[in-house]
Amino acid sequence: MENLIVFLLVGLVAGFLASKVMTGRGMGLIWDVVVGVLGAFLGGWLAGVMGIAVGGLLAEVVVAFLGALILLFIFRALIGRGMIRA
Numbered sequence: 001m002e003n004l005i006v007f008l009l010v011g012l013v014a015g016f017l018a019s020k021v022m023t024g025r026g027m028g029l030i031w032d033v034v035v036g037v038l039g040a041f042l043g044g045w046l047a048g049v050m051g052i053a054v055g056g057l058l059a060e061v062v063v064a065f066l067g068a069l070i071l072l073f074i075f076r077a078l079i080g081r082g083m084i085r086a
Contacts (some may be wrong), residue, residue, distance in 0.1 A: 010057070011036030014064030022072040035068045043067025 015036025019027045043063035047054050054063050
């Protein structure tokens with residue numbers, strides 16, 4: 001249970017920071033957590049593919065943040081092309 005709470009908090013921080021960088025404001029608590037958690041999975045997967053070991057809370061936040069940035073970039077690109085209606 002403790003790991004789940006830490007994972008959600010890391011996702012919240014990463015998602016909030018990524019949404020601030022990409023949009024200039026947060027997207028709301030729920031969407032910040034969703035983007036951050038999905039970003040954590042994406043960032044962790046990409047780090048593993050590149051052979052980068054992620055250890056420690058700060059490294060987890062950085063990896064989740066980078067993954068969330070990638071997700072938001074892809075989402076904005078798809079919306080810009082009209083592939084997804086927002």
